[in-house]
Amino acid sequence: MKITVVGTGYVGTTTTVALAMSGHTVCGVDVDPVKVQALQNGHLPIFEEGLQDALRQELARGRLTFTCDLGQVILDSDVVLLAVGTPPDADGSADLTALEAVARQLGRLFQPNPNQTGPIVAVKSTVPVGTGARVRGWIQQELTLRGVHVPFEMASNPEFLREGRALHDALHPDRVVIGADTPRAAQLMESVYLPLGAPQLVTSIRDAEMIKYASNAFLATKISFMNELARLCERVGANIQQVAHGMGWDARINPHFLQAGIGYGGSCFPKDVQALQALASQSGLSLQILQAVESVNRSQPGWFLQKVKSVLGPLHGLQITVLGLTFKPGTDDIRESPAIPILKHLEEQGAHLTAYDPKGMAAMKQRFPSVLYASNLPEALRDADAVLLLTEWKEVVDHDWASSCKELRQPFVFDGRNVLNAELMHQWGYSYYGVARH
Numbered sequence: 001m002k003i004t005v006v007g008t009g010y011v012g013t014t015t016t017v018a019l020a021m022s023g024h025t026v027c028g029v030d031v032d033p034v035k036v037q038a039l040q041n042g043h044l045p046i047f048e049e050g051l052q053d054a055l056r057q058e059l060a061r062g063r064l065t066f067t068c069d070l071g072q073v074i075l076d077s078d079v080v081l082l083a084v085g086t087p088p089d090a091d092g093s094a095d096l097t098a099l100e101a102v103a104r105q106l107g108r109l110f111q112p113n114p115n116q117t118g119p120i121v122a123v124k125s126t127v128p129v130g131t132g133a134r135v136r137g138w139i140q141q142e143l144t145l146r147g148v149h150v151p152f153e154m155a156s157n158p159e160f161l162r163e164g165r166a167l168h169d170a171l172h173p174d175r176v177v178i179g180a181d182t183p184r185a186a187q188l189m190e191s192v193y194l195p196l197g198a199p200q201l202v203t204s205i206r207d208a209e210m211i212k213y214a215s216n217a218f219l220a221t222k223i224s225f226m227n228e229l230a231r232l233c234e235r236v237g238a239n240i241q242q243v244a245h246g247m248g249w250d251a252r253i254n255p256h257f258l259q260a261g262i263g264y265g266g267s268c269f270p271k272d273v274q275a276l277q278a279l280a281s282q283s284g285l286s287l288q289i290l291q292a293v294e295s296v297n298r299s300q301p302g303w304f305l306q307k308v309k310s311v312l313g314p315l316h317g318l319q320i321t322v323l324g325l326t327f328k329p330g331t332d333d334i335r336e337s338p339a340i341p342i343l344k345h346l347e348e349q350g351a352h353l354t355a356y357d358p359k360g361m362a363a364m365k366q367r368f369p370s371v372l373y374a375s376n377l378p379e380a381l382r383d384a385d386a387v388l389l390l391t392e393w394k395e396v397v398d399h400d401w402a403s404s405c406k407e408l409r410q411p412f413v414f415d416g417r418n419v420l421n422a423e424l425m426h427q428w429g430y431s432y433y434g435v436a437r438h
């Protein structure tokens with residue numbers, strides 16, 4: 001099939017590569033000429049393991065191209081996937097400006113064809129319920145203005161990939177959700193993903209739109225639940241990791257997303273939890289559980305810092321090393337990373353800061369220019385009064401902690417992700433503090 005993907009950010013780029021690997025002819029379209037040029041030359045503007053190699057392979061095979069010119073590729077596309085950003089508006093609702101711009105552009109570009117069929121326009125971006133209908137309306141308005149009839153059909157096709165595992169998730173999804181209100185749209189969308197061999201669920205467009213937000217909100221709820229429980233565990237002397245382990249053996253609960261820590265970040269959970277609440281509020285409802293999820297998440301970095309201060313006392317003048325800046329390992333993305341409020345607070349308290357992250361330092365440098373960025377992990381640890389582990393990079397977890405203890409001025413380690421071996425850390429001479437873990 002011929003597929004156009006509009007928006008070549010995280011999702012769009014991964015999707016173009018995965019669909020080309022599935023045997024389709026794919027074109028990625030973006031308004032950013034620098035990004036398009038880089039992608040066409042086989043350079044990935046983001047860090048995502050394995051994706052650049054796969055991109056180069058598909059470019060070489062000739063099934064994948066990138067352009068800024070939507071008009072050039074749209075006319076013979078069977079399916080147009082929209083993967084532009086939907087960032088939060090001032091009130092938390094999803095900003096659909098980019099989506100509207102693309103929809104109107106499609107309405108100005110679509111041409112009638114002799115077979116009297118039109119393309120399927122599928123929204124892959126995360127959008128509020130009802131957006132499919134709005135996109136249809138924007139396209140139709142432009143067609144009507146031109147006096148042209150093109151029988152395009154709408155679909156919703158939410159994306160569930162995780163950063164750091166993007167290509168794997170795009171090629172091996174737990175499920176493909178297809179929202180379609182006509183049999184032809186459903187059938188064409190099913191054939192897009194047929195080569196993956198993944199389970200497919202066909203629903204209405206509205207249901208598909210809600211499934212995406214509901215999934216993210218539920219995962220965020222699991223995390224905030226565990227983070228709040230960790231606060232109680234710490235008070236009553238229980239170990240949150242053992243508790244999570246014991247809970248996870250219940251198949252009805254499952255072991256995933258039960259890791260307490262310093263709160264969830266990234267470009268999706270914080271914005272999607274807010275957007276679902278905004279949607280509810282526009283419908284005259286308030287979602288109390290999600291209010292609590294958000295509030296626990298906002299206060300979790302502060303709770304962690306409180307613990308640091310209760311051990312170290314005033315932070316002014318202390319040499320503090322922060323390990324991990326990205327919102328999770330495997331990405332260079334620092335959007336909504338819990339490291340941001342933590343660095344801000346440490347800076348305000350007058351601590352001297354050194355940071356190390358395998359991929360996130362360039363972006364963080366823009367926000368925190370006065371932090372010292374170490375060129376490697378051993379250098380970051382040297383002469384520190386305390387170490388705060390904020391992202392569980394493999395390099396950090398696998399570090400030779402046994403021999404590093406003597407490099408620190410004071411061997412305080414605060415593990416915000418509960419990934420180091422507490423018993424060994426104590427044996428090696430550290431004063432080690434996890435999150436509700438003794």
Ligand SMILES: NC(=O)c1ccc[n+]([C@@H]2O[C@H](COP(=O)([O-])OP(=O)(O)OC[C@H]3O[C@@H](n4cnc5c(N)ncnc54)[C@H](O)[C@@H]3O)[C@@H](O)[C@H]2O)c1
Pocket residue numbers: 006007008009010011012029030031032035083084085086098101102124125126127159160161162163267268
């Ligand atoms: N990042 C993720 O892990 C992830 C996962 C699942 C779903 N999502 C959702 O997918 C959507 C895209 O997310 P992302 O992280 O890829 O966003 P992004 O910000 O990385 O990329 C969006 C891209 O769209 C381009 N764009 C904007 N306006 C355009 C236009 N008029 N024409 C063509 N291109 C245009 C931008 O230049 C940019 O390259 C969002 O709705 C997001 O919530 C993201």
Ligand SMILES: O=c1ccn([C@@H]2O[C@H](COP(=O)(O)OP(=O)(O)O[C@H]3O[C@H](CO)[C@@H](O)[C@H](O)[C@H]3O)[C@@H](O)[C@H]2O)c(=O)[nH]1
Pocket residue numbers: 126159160161162163164216219223256257258259260261262263264265266267268269327328
């Ligand atoms: O037990 C856990 C699991 C995750 N996290 C944190 O939660 C955040 C998000 O992690 P993750 O979900 O792995 O990364 P994302 O790339 O943001 O992926 C989420 O958001 C995407 C965008 O919508 C969805 O497509 C994915 O399905 C969904 O997992 C990160 O800060 C993690 O550190 C925890 O604190 N504890």
